Amino acid sequence: MRKAFNYYKGSGLSMYHSCDSSPCDSINPNLLKMHAHDSYEIYFFISGNCSYIVEGHRYELVPGSIMIMRPAEIHCLIMNGNIDYERISINFLTSFLNEIDPDKLLTESFINRNLGELNLYTPNDFPVNASGYFMRMLTAPAKESEYEKQLAILSYIIPLLYEIREVYLKKKLKLVVSEPNSVMLDYINNNLEGDLSLDALGGLFNLSKSQLNRQFKKLTGTTIGEYVNAKRLLLAHDCILSGASATTTSLECGFRDYSAFYRAYRKKYGAAPTNKTKAALRDSRDVTL
Numbered sequence: 001m002r003k004a005f006n007y008y009k010g011s012g013l014s015m016y017h018s019c020d021s022s023p024c025d026s027i028n029p030n031l032l033k034m035h036a037h038d039s040y041e042i043y044f045f046i047s048g049n050c051s052y053i054v055e056g057h058r059y060e061l062v063p064g065s066i067m068i069m070r071p072a073e074i075h076c077l078i079m080n081g082n083i084d085y086e087r088i089s090i091n092f093l094t095s096f097l098n099e100i101d102p103d104k105l106l107t108e109s110f111i112n113r114n115l116g117e118l119n120l121y122t123p124n125d126f127p128v129n130a131s132g133y134f135m136r137m138l139t140a141p142a143k144e145s146e147y148e149k150q151l152a153i154l155s156y157i158i159p160l161l162y163e164i165r166e167v168y169l170k171k172k173l174k175l176v177v178s179e180p181n182s183v184m185l186d187y188i189n190n191n192l193e194g195d196l197s198l199d200a201l202g203g204l205f206n207l208s209k210s211q212l213n214r215q216f217k218k219l220t221g222t223t224i225g226e227y228v229n230a231k232r233l234l235l236a237h238d239c240i241l242s243g244a245s246a247t248t249t250s251l252e253c254g255f256r257d258y259s260a261f262y263r264a265y266r267k268k269y270g271a272a273p274t275n276k277t278k279a280a281l282r283d284s285r286d287v288t289l
Contacts (some may be wrong), residue, residue: 008141010150012039012093017138019086023048024079034076034222036069036234039091040110042160043067044134048085051078055116056185056219064123064131068164070110072234075119076221088134096154106161109168115185118171125167133160184216188228192235193254196228228254233268236261246273 006017020027034053043052045065052059052067054075059067069075079085097106104111109118123129133156140152184205188196198209201224205212216224232253239249247258250273255261265273 006138006141008149008153010146012095013150013153014091015137015140015153016089016091017087019046019084021084022082023085024082027077027079027085032077032079034074034220034226034230036072036074036230037091038071038234038237039093040071040107041067041069042090042092042157042164043069044088044090044131046086046088047083048087049079049081049083050085051080052076052119053078053221054119057116057119059120061120062122066121066130066164067119068110068121069119070107072231073115073119074220074222074227074230078221088137090137090153090157092157097158100158106158106165109161109165113168113172115189118168121164121167125171126163128163130160130163133157133163185220188224189231192228192232193252196224196254198224229264233265236265236273237269240273249273 006015008015043066045061045063045067047063048061050061052061052075054067054069055073058078059065061067067075094104094107097104101107121130123131137153137156140149143149143152184201187204188201194200198212201207202209202212207215213223216222216227220227232255236249236253236255239253240246244252246262250258250261253261255264262273
């Protein structure tokens with residue numbers, strides 16, 4: 001049962017706050033599936049018994065934890081128990097920050113790292129209590145005008161992003177090596193236009209199809225086929241929004257069958273992959289595996 005709800009959605013900026021009792025029964029099942037966004041996400045964990053998987057890396061959450069995900073970074077929630085689950089999620093596009101931060105330093109913690117790396121920030125990481133920024137953002141939807149609502153949220157996002165960047169820079173210095181299992185994920189993400197069939201990957205990593213799927217499912221919570229398809233659709237979505245033709249996009253994103261690409265794209269985004277639907281596509285930001 002949902003006990004509380006607070007929501008704001010503007011053009012390229014949204015904030016979502018909710019609390020679920022008996023969350024294993026009441027929570028949106030899509031949150032428990034591997035999914036990704038076309039926007040940047042800041043997630044604030046208030047209470048519950050949960051973990052988060054991001055690109056094969058598992059993070060254990062404690063109250064006050066902050067998770068950050070960049071566009072196309074696939075993640076999902078893991079429910080470890082039926083305890084009241086409260087959180088705040090903020091999604092935004094960097095267009096809001098272009099004028100004050102043209103060098104993109106405020107999103108450095110999102111961009112300049114490997115997939116699934118340095119996503120978690122706990123209360124002990126911060127010299128000041130970062131939760132205050134989130135709590136003050138909750139007052140924004142009560143403002144009278146859309147302009148004031150958006151301004152209030154941005155006024156707290158900017159210092160929060162700066163605090164996260166400061167902690168990120170310190171953490172990055174201590175980071176020695178990535179987990180070895182990330183080699184497969186790195187290869188897939190760097191070769192989306194190529195052959196990523198089970199036969200090709202099995203030969204590359206010297207694993208049978210069953211071994212490959214078993215290890216990948218254990219690592220990411222999803223199958224190789226679902227992961228590759230989601231990543232290719234996110235890449236295709238960006239290409240279409242940039243003005244590329246659908247036929248060129250399908251080939252450059254690894255789809256060998258245009259009709260299959262067309263059906264998959266329309267199913268995920270609710271619109272055909274044509275430039276004429278760019279405005280509609282900009283409001284379709286999530287891809288669930």
